[in-house]
Amino acid sequence: MMFSTTLKSALFGLGALAITASGALADDLADIKAAGKIVAATEMHYAPFDMLENGNYVGFDRDLFDEIAKEMGVAPVYEDLPWTSILPGLEVKKFDFVLAPVTMTAERADRYSFTLPIADATVTFVQRKGGKMTKPEDAKGLTVGVQKGTAQQKQLDAYSAKIGGFTIKEYGTNDEAYADLMTGRLDAVAGSAPLLNYLAKKRPDDFAVVNPPFGTPTYFGYVARKGEGDTLVAAVNDALKKIEADGRMKTLQEKWFGAATALPQMMPKL
Amino acid sequence: MFSFQTIIDNLPVLIGSARYTLLISVLGCLEGLILGAVICAAALSHKIWLRRAAALYVSFFRGVPLLIQLLVAYYLLPVIGLNVPALVAAVLTVGFCAAAYLSEVLRGSLNAIPKGQAEAAAAIGMVPLDVWVRILLPQALKIGLPAIVNELILLVKASSLVTVVGIVEITRMSQSIAAATFRPLEIYLAAAFIYLAINLVIAQVGRVLERRLAV
Amino acid sequence: MLETLHRYGPDLLTGFGLTIFSWLLGTAFGFVLGFLIEIARRFGPRALGYPIRAYVEFIRGTPFLVQLFVLYYGGPLIGLRLDALPAGILGLTIYGSAYFTEILRAGFDAVPLGQIEAARAIGFRNSTIVSRIMVPVMMVSALPALVNFAIILTKETVILSMITVPEIMFQTQTMMSETFAFVTPILILALFFWGFVEAISRIGRRLERRFTHYLIDRS
Numbered sequence: 001m002m003f004s005t006t007l008k009s010a011l012f013g014l015g016a017l018a019i020t021a022s023g024a025l026a027d028d029l030a031d032i033k034a035a036g037k038i039v040a041a042t043e044m045h046y047a048p049f050d051m052l053e054n055g056n057y058v059g060f061d062r063d064l065f066d067e068i069a070k071e072m073g074v075a076p077v078y079e080d081l082p083w084t085s086i087l088p089g090l091e092v093k094k095f096d097f098v099l100a101p102v103t104m105t106a107e108r109a110d111r112y113s114f115t116l117p118i119a120d121a122t123v124t125f126v127q128r129k130g131g132k133m134t135k136p137e138d139a140k141g142l143t144v145g146v147q148k149g150t151a152q153q154k155q156l157d158a159y160s161a162k163i164g165g166f167t168i169k170e171y172g173t174n175d176e177a178y179a180d181l182m183t184g185r186l187d188a189v190a191g192s193a194p195l196l197n198y199l200a201k202k203r204p205d206d207f208a209v210v211n212p213p214f215g216t217p218t219y220f221g222y223v224a225r226k227g228e229g230d231t232l233v234a235a236v237n238d239a240l241k242k243i244e245a246d247g248r249m250k251t252l253q254e255k256w257f258g259a260a261t262a263l264p265q266m267m268p269k270l
Numbered sequence: 271m272f273s274f275q276t277i278i279d280n281l282p283v284l285i286g287s288a289r290y291t292l293l294i295s296v297l298g299c300l301e302g303l304i305l306g307a308v309i310c311a312a313a314l315s316h317k318i319w320l321r322r323a324a325a326l327y328v329s330f331f332r333g334v335p336l337l338i339q340l341l342v343a344y345y346l347l348p349v350i351g352l353n354v355p356a357l358v359a360a361v362l363t364v365g366f367c368a369a370a371y372l373s374e375v376l377r378g379s380l381n382a383i384p385k386g387q388a389e390a391a392a393a394i395g396m397v398p399l400d401v402w403v404r405i406l407l408p409q410a411l412k413i414g415l416p417a418i419v420n421e422l423i424l425l426v427k428a429s430s431l432v433t434v435v436g437i438v439e440i441t442r443m444s445q446s447i448a449a450a451t452f453r454p455l456e457i458y459l460a461a462a463f464i465y466l467a468i469n470l471v472i473a474q475v476g477r478v479l480e481r482r483l484a485v
Numbered sequence: 486m487l488e489t490l491h492r493y494g495p496d497l498l499t500g501f502g503l504t505i506f507s508w509l510l511g512t513a514f515g516f517v518l519g520f521l522i523e524i525a526r527r528f529g530p531r532a533l534g535y536p537i538r539a540y541v542e543f544i545r546g547t548p549f550l551v552q553l554f555v556l557y558y559g560g561p562l563i564g565l566r567l568d569a570l571p572a573g574i575l576g577l578t579i580y581g582s583a584y585f586t587e588i589l590r591a592g593f594d595a596v597p598l599g600q601i602e603a604a605r606a607i608g609f610r611n612s613t614i615v616s617r618i619m620v621p622v623m624m625v626s627a628l629p630a631l632v633n634f635a636i637i638l639t640k641e642t643v644i645l646s647m648i649t650v651p652e653i654m655f656q657t658q659t660m661m662s663e664t665f666a667f668v669t670p671i672l673i674l675a676l677f678f679w680g681f682v683e684a685i686s687r688i689g690r691r692l693e694r695r696f697t698h699y700l701i702d703r704s
Contacts, residue, residue, distance in 0.1 A: 047450065054280075055286065087667075089436070173649070333683055334675045346668055427549070428548070441551055461554075
């Protein structure tokens with residue numbers, strides 16, 4: 001913070017800071033209501049949450065947010081951005097809302113305003129169909145791939161220490177890890193349950209999920225700017241509760257994840 | 271197994287996304303020409319500070335990778351109060367970058383125009399701006415045409431980088447399709463051939479134009 | 486600020502090291518490959534002409550980023566499974582070779598016919614004419630364009646970050662996502678690259694003059 005602020009003021013003078021500071025008084029929800037639309041950004045290759053089908057944006061997030069926007073009485077506008085540009089884009093107000101599933105962590109919650117959990121993000125293993133694992137503890141002594149720099153990787157490290165060790169290989173994206181799993185360089189890939197369940201469902205001849213998940217329960221949430229986005233998050237949460245209560249959430253979970261799971265109706269402890 | 275079917279199925283969507291590639295590269299090139307002419311004029315000016323400013327501009331935009339320029343524009347412009355839509359930011363940045371190269375192209379072309387022309391124009395009472403716009407620039411554009419066409423081709427390729435600011439042009443679209451179909455080889459090759467086709471057409475049009483303009 | 490530097494300084498330095506490393510290797514291999522392609526085109530069987538032309542047109546007509554995607558994500562489907570860094574260097578090599586080849590072709594074309602004829606007249610063998618006359622003369626006339634393209638390649642290295650090569654851009658983005666500071670790092674990176682490319686250009690130009698100053702002296 002210090003780092004950024006000193007340089008910013010040095011480079012742009014107090015004027016730039018004044019703009020940033022005055023933003024803190026704004027209320028995103030009021031602006032969205034006035035405009036009649038909410039601009040939500042995500043990376044559209046994170047199946048089953050976000051993907052493109054014949055050029056159209058589909059997925060769990062899309063269906064869920066269509067419902068949320070309907071509850072809020074505004075029109076949703078969707079933007080596709082690489083993950084690395086999403087949180088910065090939110091900060092500099094390129095859009096109103098992060099629709100990408102963000103794993104809830106304490107550090108991120110300090111910086112951003114999280115909605116209620118929208119999906120389970122607990123870590124589990126996927127292996128080749130007919131692989132040797134029957135329970136997560138069987139990972140001992142095997143080679144496991146994981147996406148680098150994710151909340152899931154931290155849990156995998158902890159689990160490795162707990163059950164007595166396995167080899168971890170880091171990958172830039174899950175897709176590469178899946179590819180190495182196919183060729184036999186890996187025995188398993190660790191990732192959040194909805195992603196891996198979807199993969200196994202989509203390619204049942206190649207992959208099978210090892211149940212139950214091994215990680216501590218974690219969740220995905222959506223994110224808005226801290227402060228000015230708080231009322232927006234409250235409105236999204238109200239919509240989420242309604243969608244959960246009348247069974248729409250269950251329908252969407254069954255459609256995209258293959259099974260319904262109950263989500264906490266309050267903020268989980270991070 | 272190489273799957274041609276995957277390519278055929280996704281080709282319409284991929285080609286559709288080419289409109290953003292074209293929009294950004296063509297508008298970027300036009301912006302680059304206009305701004306490039308201004309910078310070129312500054313570079314040839316008698317005022318030293320104008321020449322220095324032009325040199326600084328060219329050095330910056332040629333020294334910093336476009337990928338970083340795009341991110342700077344995307345993150346920084348809002349901080350200084352200019353929150354333009356992604357497409358506008360992309361076109362502006364690509365154009366700013368192109369201007370640095372095109373100003374040099376124009377400068378080279380101007381050197382090929384006999385000095386006497388500008389002097390003659392001034393002698394018959396044309397103001398400097400008129401000399402520029404009516405005498406020098408049209409000729410510089412004509413002489414520089416091959417280099418300008420080349421720059422446009424470079425921009426078509428460079429526009430693949432605007433994915434980082436969230437514009438779904440050919441490259442971004444192919445990334446998404448590759449992720450959804452698990453067929454990266456086929457999709458990225460298809461994308462490559464679309465770029466190639468665009469560039470071959472531009473090169474051909476350039477050659478025809480060149481022949482038409484040749485005296 | 487000191488804390489951030491302390492935490493990320495080493496990563497950023499390694500990143501910059503990788504930037505330089507992949508640039509040097511990509512340029513060197515690209516030049517060698519481009520040279521071999523040009524030799525094959527010029528002195529090899531005529532049948533090689535079309536495939537070489539198709540190769541050059543394809544590489545020069547498509548974005549480097551897309552080439553990297555084909556290589557890195559598409560490669561495994563045809564059994565070419567490379568880690569990010571080797572894939573990035575191979576990508577730079579292939580990309581560079583197409584441009585270097587064209588530069589060398591122009592260079593060879595510029596070798597005065599009279600020099601070749603003179604060498605033949607005094608009884609030089611063909612291989613000697615190529616290695617002692619054509620290549621050195623060609624290199625001198627191609628040098629400015631070669632140096633210029635090597636400088637362009639420094640900027641292309643940042644694109645390797647998009648296939649997760651942990652070079653300077655990738656490290657900066659990692660730092661940005663972990664510290665939630667976005668504007669300042671990208672601005673510093675821009676200024677840093679500006680200085681870096683300026684420095685490389687100056688060195689390149691000095692080298693160029695060193696090897697070609699006798700031309701100027703005599704003209």
